[in-house]
């Protein structure tokens with residue numbers, strides 16, 4: 316299960332060019348965060364991964380299937396997609412129907428659907444909302460319903476546009492844990508996020524974009540501590556990195572590529588020795 | 589100082605049969621305050637914002653509101669919605685729901701036009717708002733054909749162009765890139781300082797909210813469980829704050845973890861320069877005493 320993007324250009328029907336010669340390879344089982352400026356083309360890029368958008372030029376291969384020749388319905392069996400705005404995803408009258416829609420459509424056995432749903436709604440704190448209409452929920456609740464309706468299908472490839480948007484600290488931690496578990500079970504995860512602190516703690520591979528191009532691709536530790544990349548992609552360093560830089564300003568031997576709290580502690584204690 | 593917002597025994601349910609989304613809130617907000625609101629998803633933050641800008645009770649009519657909300661001396665029940673909207677500008681959590689015109693420029697001009705302002709004034713305000721949130725290049729574009737963050741910037745610009753006395757922002761940075769989020773919060777802080785407007789902002793990420801907020805409210809299940817200076821949250825106890833869904837900045841987590849491990853510091857810092865200087869001057873003294 317891998318995704319290969321080859322020299323991808325995309326121009327919207329209105330004439331706006333959103334992607335400019337993007338090439339990228341996402342291997343089976345990888346965990347990737349796509350980050351970068353507003354309007355950089357992140358959403359446009361990932362909409363190519365399940366065939367929602369078709370390349371203007373170039374190719375996108377998902378497991379060697381060229382998305383040009385495959386339908387969104389076909390792709391939906393392997394690729395789960397969570398939209399940036401849950402409004403674009405939710406359409407049924409209750410949360411429960413919403414969550415069961417995908418697996419029912421794919422003829423999953425009823426008992427399995429029930430079991431998977433229980434698991435997902437417990438994790439995402441939606442248990443008490445099953446009979447409610449998705450349209451009468453808070454924004455954070457709606458986003459979690461959108462996540463649940465995709466996670467319940469347990470797809471091999473998960474594409475998540477801003478999965479932690481509007482979530483409080485507890486939900487965010489649960490979502491991070493769930494993504495990690497799925498990744499450990501071999502699922503390929505690609506998420507788009509502005510949440511630098513989330514990325515610093517989860518440490519996926521980071522692809523940084525600006526103006527329709529990928530300008531950096533590497534370990535979270537390298538991308539998020541590179542001042543030039545951060546400036547170009549409108550990212551900011553994690554707080555811990557900013558602290559490391561501030562300390563290094565005064566104590567030159569202090570390492571500048573620190574992104575997690577635990578790394579920082581180790582470095583501080585070592586430094587004081 | 590004068591209370592620009594007064595809330596008395598406020599209760600609200602979206603339907604008579606439903607659990608209340610606001611159970612009981614009493615609150616006074618002084619003119620010129622900068623207030624951050626945090627709390628678990630679903631605790632009632634957006635509902636509270638809707639009570640401030642009159643959507644509750646005027647728009648959510650199948651709901652039941654009790655108690656009163658007084659804005660700028662007037663009861664929101666008695667004021668028509670368009671008059672409240674002139675005083676209280678609100679940036680919604682979902683930016684797309686707020687966009688209505690066919691171009692970005694028209695969208696931003698819509699509010700000032702409705703205020704009946706002269707043409708030059710409208711033009712000046714639209715230009716200023718476009719520049720402030722860095723979307724001048726998008727002026728001719730259709731709001732529905734923009735990226736999520738671009739839409740959020742348009743929604744913010746539209747409200748800024750109204751120049752309201754009270755600005756209510758419901759997670760205004762959720763879709764913004766990190767540099768954009770800081771820009772927008774700086775713009776808002778400048779307005780608050782220079783034009784003495786009152787700011788109420790819902791924000792989960794304390795590292796952003798604490799930059800400017802002088803008062804923090806934490807909501808839980810439709811009530812207020814914390815109303816104090818942000819620093820007090822840390823002084824009290826970190827655990828309950830997290831139980832209320834408040835995301836402690838990683839800087840503060842670092843310091844509390846170090847303290848749990850036996851180090852001591854004169855204070856827990858909120859900003860990076862202060863944190864660095866505390867670490868450089870104080871860390872290590874703990875080691876010598878503990879060894």
Ligand SMILES: Nc1ncnc2c1ncn2[C@@H]1O[C@H](COP(=O)(O)OP(=O)(O)OP(=O)(O)O)[C@@H](O)[C@H]1O
Nearest residue numbers: 327333353354355356357358359733735736737738
């Ligand atoms: N439906 C659309 N029609 C025309 N242009 C669009 C459409 N959606 C997005 N665009 C434009 O394409 C470019 C890339 O948009 P995209 O949504 O991919 O950005 P993004 O990186 O996801 O940004 P954000 O962080 O704000 O969500 C932007 O210039 C945007 O204005």
Ligand SMILES: Nc1ncnc2c1ncn2[C@@H]1O[C@H](COP(=O)(O)OP(=O)(O)OP(=O)(O)O)[C@@H](O)[C@H]1O
Nearest residue numbers: 451453454455456602609629630631632633634635
């Ligand atoms: N339009 C509505 N109709 C009925 N119930 C609603 C509506 N909007 C919100 N609720 C319910 O009211 C409660 C408070 O919701 P609200 O949107 O105020 O929460 P919130 O604190 O803003 O959450 P979030 O952080 O997820 O945005 C929740 O239980 C929610 O399900």
Ligand SMILES: [Mg+2]
Nearest residue numbers: 358399735736
């Ligand atoms: Mg996007």
Ligand SMILES: [Mg+2]
Nearest residue numbers: 453454634681
């Ligand atoms: Mg809300």
